[in-house]
Amino acid sequence: MSAYLELQGIRKQFGNTNVLNHVDLQIREGELVTLLGPSGCGKSTLLRCIAGLTEIDGGQILLEQKDIVNLAPRNREIGMVFQSYALFPNLTVAENIQYGMKMRGASKGERRNRSEELLALIDLEDKRDAYPQHLSGGQQQRVALARSLAVQPKVLLLDEPLSALDAKIRKNLRTEIRDIQKKFNMTTIFVTHDQEEALILSDRVCLMNKGSIVQQGTPEELYTTPRTEFVARFMGSYNVLTKPEVLRLFERVDSTAESFAIRPESFILLNEEGRNEALYADKRIVDGNVHAVSILGNIIRYEIDAAGVRLTIDVLNDGRSHRIGDRGAVSLALDDSQLLHLEKEGA
Amino acid sequence: METRVKKTGLTHKLLMFVLMIYLLIPLLATFLYAFAKEWQTTVLPERWTVGWFSEMFQDIRFLDALWTSLYLCSISVALSLVIMLPAVFIITVYLPKWESFMKGIVVLPYAVPGVVAAVGLIRAYSSGPIEIAGTAYILIGAYFIVILPYMYQGIRNSLLTVSAVELLGSAELLGATRIKAFVSVILPNIWPGVMTSTLLSFSVLFGEFVLTNMLVGGHIQTIQVYLYQRVGESGHLASAIAISYFIFILVLSMILMKLGKRMNRGIEG
Known part of the structure; x- marks a missing residue:
């Protein structure tokens, strides 16, 4: 399989800071790849480099095997949606959508047909003559999406398109973006700092830190098998443990790793009545004390001190388990097969 | 409630x-x-x-002074617009590193008092390769500097308010050349702001006295220089001039504001 869009050793410095450190990335046609990472990790810069809005210091960007590094943004056939939408305030919704086609010399009729199609797609036909400032944030973002799609780019870049919107609209628009992306089989790179958004939307997630991609894989791979402490901490509320802590909990561990991770939902909380030793024969039972309980809707999150280690433990909120929390003393069933051995950062 | x-x-x-x-x-x-x-x-x-007014309007020097002020200020503001608009655009969008340096530079005209500036300018330009002291050229040059802060800040703020960098990025990615993008999406959106700074600059120059009087007072009579000369003669006449001057500026402001609004609407519609 050859990549549709391929980044090879992309480097970028701002002053003396390495913003991008030899980034390599291959993207298949029609794939939706998320660049996920904390702010300042270089994900937005990478996106701007692909678009040509920021020049790179080294590396190659191949689109359908052709190097596009030396092309101006307008010749790259790449569309981009900005976090702030960047709609043209002096143009109506329809004129915004038609802008790219106009610049590329499409006829008036062609432009109108295409913009009507897209207005129907984003369900804003009644707003075609409105100015952007009279639209809500969600509507503006849909117009920005339609405007990018109007020129049929080969790759669509989305730079934190949902982060300025409130939670409910964000969820709806998230689904809408994914549907549209699938409908057009649009090769898409989506930048976000929200791991939940990345897990839900993507075919593949690339987690970035300090200018490098530290791990990439399907959402499931990234969530279930984080390779380093950074990934484990970023992807979920993993318990990240040092070797001495692991030894206190499990007594022995066969690994040269120095840090370990265990998912909050992989513990079993035992209450006195329901304690069936036979059922947990292959597991270690450890006593602990509940430090704090918080209800996150369908799950209950416990902070439990066990063997001198503070653990975060998630339990399904089924009405039974809550009683444990009221008492203080609990027992935990640990399964060392759930323990992930982490690599050193940068390894 | x-x-x-x-x-x-x-x-x-x-x-x-x-x-x-x-x-x-x-x-x-x-x-x-x-x-x-x-x-x-x-x-x-x-x-x-209404005798004071008729006396004033019969005075050919008043109309001359008004006309002189008008065209000197217009030329200076126009020159500033033509140079500053692209310059500030390029600095804000492509050379943001220069911003802090420029910010310091443009407030210098505030820091130097008019008298000091005038003496310095006269000394520098009364001999040597560029001998323009006492002419309209030195005045236009000085005016350009006087309105630099207003023009720079006004244009820059307009650019930042409309997020010019992102608008430009969007337009370029959609296939526009830089110049086309500037004309089609940047200029129409910053125009009201630019118009306001232009108007402000014009008013500032129209009312400028110290620098004008010292630089060219003996040779060129602007409205302010004329007003100053007549104040000693008669308070009534000076009041009449001041009122005429005020009404003139008022009308000018209204025309420019209307113009700005219409241009804005013209682009939108």
Whole structure:
């Protein structure tokens, strides 16, 4: 399989800071790849480099095997949606959508047909003559999406398109973006700092830190098998443990790793009545004390001190388990097969 | 809830009213004085006249001075617009590193008092390769510097308000050349802001006296220089000139504002 869009050793410095450190990335046609990472990790810069809005210091960007590094943004056939939408305030919704086609010399009729199609797609036909400032944030973002799609780019870049919107609209628009992306089989790179958004939307997630991609894989791979402490901490509320802590909990561990991770939902909380030793024969039972309980809707999150280690433990909120929390003393069933051995950062 | 909103509105209106009175009373007094024939021992003038105005308009020097001010200021502002608009655009969008340096540079005209600037300019340009002291050229050059802060800040703020960098990025990715993007999406959106700074600059220059008088006072009479010369002759006449000058600026402001609005609407519609 050859990549549709391929980044090879992309480097970028701002002053003396390495913003991008030899980034390599291959993207298949029609794939939706998320660049996920904390702010300042270089994900937005990478996106701007692909678009040509920021020049790179080294590396190659191949689109359908052709190097596009030396092309101006307008010749790259790449569309981009900005976090702030960047709609043209002096143009109506329809004129915004038609802008790219106009610049590329499409006829008036062609432009109108295409913009009507897209207005129907984003369900804003009644707003075609409105100015952007009279639209809500969600509507503006849909117009920005339609405007990018109007020129049929080969790759669509989305730079934190949902982060300025409130939670409910964000969820709806998230689904809408994914549907549209699938409908057009649009090769898409989506930048976000929200791991939940990345897990839900993507075919593949690339987690970035300090200018490098530290791990990439399907959402499931990234969530279930984080390779380093950074990934484990970023992807979920993993318990990240040092070797001495692991030894206190499990007594022995066969690994040269120095840090370990265990998912909050992989513990079993035992209450006195329901304690069936036979059922947990292959597991270690450890006593602990509940430090704090918080209800996150369908799950209950416990902070439990066990063997001198503070653990975060998630339990399904089924009405039974809550009683444990009221008492203080609990027992935990640990399964060392759930323990992930982490690599050193940068390894 | 509703009544409270109304109440605040009333307080605001009252405050505005007091402020307006404070600002307008001197103007009103000048206005009355310009039409007064005798005004010694009474609250309001005893007798009225339009004689001061007719005297003023019959004075060919007044019309000359008005015209001189108008064209010198227009040329200076136009020159500034032509140079500053692309310059500030390029700095803001492509050379943001220069921003802090430029910010320092453009406030320098504030830091140097008019008298100091005038003496320095006269010394520098009264001999040597560029001998333009006492001519309109040195005045236009000085005017350019005087309005630099207004033009720079005004254009820059407009660019930042409309997020010019992102608008430009979007337009370029959609296939526009840089120049086309500038003309089609940047210029229309910053135009109201640019118009305002232009108008402000024009008013500042029109009222400028110290620099003008020192640089070219003996050779070129602007409206301010003329006004200064007539103040000593008759307070009534000076009031008449001040009022005419005020009305002129008022009309000019209204025309420019209307123009700005219409341009804006023209682009939108």
